[in-house]
Amino acid sequence: MTSPLISPAEAAAYGDLPSPAPHTDAELAALLDLLTAPRTRIATVVVGHGRDTASRSAAAAFAEAWRAHGRLPALAVVDWPESAASWLRAANRFTAEEPDAWVVAAAPLGWAQMSRRLRHSTDWDPARTYGFAALGDSRVPALAGPETLQGMRGVAADGSTWTIDRGWVTQQVTGPSADDSPRGTL
Numbered sequence: 001m002t003s004p005l006i007s008p009a010e011a012a013a014y015g016d017l018p019s020p021a022p023h024t025d026a027e028l029a030a031l032l033d034l035l036t037a038p039r040t041r042i043a044t045v046v047v048g049h050g051r052d053t054a055s056r057s058a059a060a061a062f063a064e065a066w067r068a069h070g071r072l073p074a075l076a077v078v079d080w081p082e083s084a085a086s087w088l089r090a091a092n093r094f095t096a097e098e099p100d101a102w103v104v105a106a107a108p109l110g111w112a113q114m115s116r117r118l119r120h121s122t123d124w125d126p127a128r129t130y131g132f133a134a135l136g137d138s139r140v141p142a143l144a145g146p147e148t149l150q151g152m153r154g155v156a157a158d159g160s161t162w163t164i165d166r167g168w169v170t171q172q173v174t175g176p177s178a179d180d181s182p183r184g185t186l
Contacts, residue, residue, distance in 0.1 A: 005086070006113055006143060014143055017108040020050070020134035023058040026159030027133055032065055034130055034153060034161060035101060042100040047074045048090075048114070050106035051081055058105035058132050075099050082110045087117035095122040104154075105132040112143035119148045126164070127151030136162040138169045 011017075035042050045066060049059035056079070063074045075097035080090035091114065094102065102124070104111060111131070118124035131154030141149045141164050152164045162171045 006109070006116065011109055011143065014139045017137065017139060018134065020052060020054040020058070020105065020107055020132065021157065022054050023061060023105070023132055024157045024159075027155050027157050028058075028061055028065055030155040030159040030161060031062060031103070031130060031132065032069060034155065035066075035103070036069060036071075044072060044097070044099040045074050045101050045103050046094060046097050046099040047077045047103045048094050048106070049077070049079050049104065050110045051079055052107055055105040055107065055132075055134075059103075062103055062105070074103075080106075080110060080114055082107055084113070087114055088121055090114060091117040091122050091124070094118065095124050100128065102129045103131075104129060104135060106135065108134060108137050108140045109143065111135055112140055115144045115148050119144075125151075130154055133157045136169055136171065140164075141167045141169065 035045070047059045047063050049055040059077060063077060067073055076093065078090060078093045080087065084090070095118065106114070115126065126149045129152045131152060133154070133156050136154050136156055146167060149164045154162050156162060156171060160171055160173055162169050
């Protein structure tokens with residue numbers, strides 16, 4: 001069985017990946033809208049985050065907003081380092097509670113590493129996973145590998161949404177001037 005870890009050479013091939021920026025009010029509101037939209041049937045969530053300041057803050061803000069929205073508290077809040085020896089302990093904690101959805105705030109490389117471990121070692125479903133803006137970078141599915149993040153959705157800082165499909169990140173325009181057509185790939 002091959003290791004799901006991303007080698008330093010493989011990560012370097014994608015250049016310097018940005019650190020997560022502090023989340024915006026529009027980003028948080030759009031993420032809540034995605035998770036509470038009619039017919040989503042999402043009652044329980046697990047929140048995962050990297051250990052950088054912006055990711056910790058976004059995860060805490062989401063957990064607080066989720067409760068304020070009248071939802072059950074997050075089943076778990078799981079963090080992980082930007083680099084680890086195997087990621088298995090964090091992956092097992094992230095999937096132990098079997099939520100309706102997972103919410104992720106993390107740096108691109110850390111999430112690519114974590115998602116590879118999740119797909120390799122757990123029953124995690126990326127189509128039930130929602131991310132903050134930093135994860136809408138096209139290099140994330142490229143680093144994570146084919147099909148690893150298929151169906152994952154998230155939000156951009158401006159409140160628009162994105163979806164990962166066949167290795168592409170496609171951003172959707174939302175709001176009063178939107179026609180719900182794809183704005184393009186990132």
